Amino acid sequence: MKKIVVATPHDAAGGFAIAGVVHREAAAPHWPGLIDEAAADRAVGVIAIDERLIDRPLQEHLREVERTCSGVIVVLPTPGAPARPEDDYARRLVRRAIGYQVKVQL
Numbered sequence: 385m386k387k388i389v390v391a392t393p394h395d396a397a398g399g400f401a402i403a404g405v406v407h408r409e410a411a412a413p414h415w416p417g418l419i420d421e422a423a424a425d426r427a428v429g430v431i432a433i434d435e436r437l438i439d440r441p442l443q444e445h446l447r448e449v450e451r452t453c454s455g456v457i458v459v460l461p462t463p464g465a466p467a468r469p470e471d472d473y474a475r476r477l478v479r480r481a482i483g484y485q486v487k488v489q490l
């Protein structure tokens with residue numbers, strides 16, 4: 385069975401620990417190293433990262449890691465509304481899947 389590794393800020397650690405998920409927490413400069421370590425571990429099938437941790441450099445690093453990682457990298461949406469509507473997780477996911485920015489109106 386593959387492991388799930390979740391990277392979140394300190395405030396979410398307890399909930400994931402209860403679920404039996406491997407939780408990682410670190411300061412911003414150390415995130416790329418933690419992601420690389422999890423991606424290199426063949427026992428890890430899913431790497432989930434809280435979107436509050438993702439800044440522009442880490443976002444670019446994740447794109448590189450996704451190309452070589454045997455598992456799946458998932459971004460966990462922040463609870464509540466996004467800070468900016470263009471940062472909506474669903475929009476980013478669709479853009480990543482099809483390669484285009486799509487305007488969705490409900």
